[in-house]
Amino acid sequence: MNILIIGSGGRESAFAWKIAQSKQVSELYIAPGNAGTGQYGHNVPIKATDFDGLANLVLTKDIQLVLVGPEEPLVNGIHDFFLNHPELKHIPVIGPQKAGAQLEGSKDFAKQFMQRHGVPTANSRSFDKDTLTAGLAYLETQKLPIVLKADGLAAGKGVLICTTLDEAKAELQAMLLDAKFGQASSTVVIEEFLTGIELSVFVLTDGEGYKLLPSAKDYKRIGEGDTGLNTGGMGSVSPVPFADEEFMDKVETRIVIPTIEGLKKDGIPYKGFIFIGLMNRGGEPYVIEYNVRMGDPETQSVLPRIESDLVDLLRGVAEGNLTERSFTLSPKTAASVVLVSGGYPGDYESGKAISNIENVKESIVFHAGTQEENGVVKSAGGRVLAVTALGDSIFDALQQSTADAGRIYFEGKYFRRDIGFDLL
Structure with missing residues (x-):
């Protein structure tokens, strides 16, 4: 089959490397790709958000499966675009429709979803400029440090950890009144600060069943010893030693299953990856955030540990029989x-x-x-x-x-x- 990977980063490079190994692949296309992805397939200079250009590519190259790497096209509705296109609606897209992509596209939506379905997460409340006064009063009742999150996509920069009340009030006003993160911070989630050790768990689902992929831990700070500014990620390790069988059982029963069942209860179709950012708080898992795609640079540690054919799992998502598929992991x-x-x-x-x-x-x-x-x-x-x-x-x-x-x-x-x- 001919496959298209959408995206241009390290995550898409890892996908291209892995998918190119499959005997099920005839031609692999990456749009737009980078200098490394060209060794695994054909780079095509089309942006991930150019839906019409991507549609034309899929039709002219007879592409039979589309894997969406980054979050922006998913939040903007690329899966819905394919479903609503008379010539493309039969082409499987790995990545949720717009409704499911709200798990990453809106922090407020994600928090309400978790609260509704009993998924353990930090206490929080959301505010906009009309409720700013209530937000400032709420800050006075909270323990420090406190976390402020821009509701929308802010290229990984929309999360602030404030250590003083004055700083938290100033930042809340800057986000809501001065649009510090643009439209993304028109709503702000004020969240309890959780202490513990972070890790990421990845799930692949066809909307009914799921496969739990390897755990990973990434390192966000620029400086050694986890110091300095936040980045998109300076490295990753998989598996995570403390994510043992007992801990992962808790993750699966308390978080993964309620998330998949919650999507079904809410009538939200979901075919693709769910990245669950977790905090291990004394052996108990709490969700920090959902992403609706694989992480970067965690993908670069997770995929090399999958020894079997990734395309087989992707076809399981496309055909709705993922639970019948199996995969093997490197120790x-x-x-x-x-x-x-x-x-x-x-x-x-x-x-x-x-x-x-x-x-x-x-x-x-x-x-x-x-x-x-x-x-x-x-x-x-x-x-x-x-x-x-x-x-x-x-x-x-x-x-x-x-x-x-x-x-x-x-x-x-x-x-x-x-x-x-x-x-x-």
Whole structure:
């Protein structure tokens, strides 16, 4: 079958690498892709939000399955666009329709969904500019630190942790009155701050049954020792050692099953991935957030551990018989180290020539923010590459991925050398 992957980041690079291994794939297309995805299939310069362009591609290339990588086209309704298109409605799209994508597109929607279906999560209330006075009064009754979340998509920047009441009040006003995060912060969720250890759990569902994919932990801070500004992710490890059988049983019974059943009860069709961002609070799992796609850079650690054919699972989603499909996992640990441009997550320079990727033999190099110019691979984003290694232990995998990250060169390159150290 011919398959289209939509997106251009490290997550889509990992999907392309994995899907290209399948004997079920005739031709693989990636739109728009990056300098790395071209080695696994055909890059097509169409943006992930250009629905008409993507529709034309699907029709002209006889594409039989579409996998949506990033959240923006899902929240904007690409699945609905296909269902409402007379020539495309029979093409399976892996990724929820607009109604289900609200789990990520609206923090307020997600919190109400969790409260309605008994999914354990932090206490919260939502406010808009008309209820600002009530929001300021609510802050005075809460413990510090306190979390403020922009309701809509804010490119990973819409979450603030405030340590003083004055700071929280000022930020709430900036978000609601001054549109600090644009339209995304026209509603703000004020949420209890949970302490514990974060991890991510990934679920694939056809709307009825589901498969629990490997757990992973990502590292958001730019600096070693988890210091400095938040980023899109500096690395990841899978599996997470503390996510043992007992803990994962709690996750499945208290969170995964109520989420899948809740979608059914609410009449929300859902075919695709659910990323569940969790906090392990003394052995008890709480949901921090839902995403409606795989995470980046967690995908770069999760997919290399799936030994069987991923396309078989995707076809299970498309055909509604996912529970009949099985998959095998590697017992090894995967560690992924992200190489970023100098200055990231602030102002950074692009267009830097990248060398020595071909000398990495023991790890997989996934491209994220890259482009090719006249045969030269250059940086084209904040997060540039992800280097993933498999090892018999966390230490072995980290040692290999970190060593290989050091072998690659581009001007201003930076990466954290302590990914996963907290798990050792």
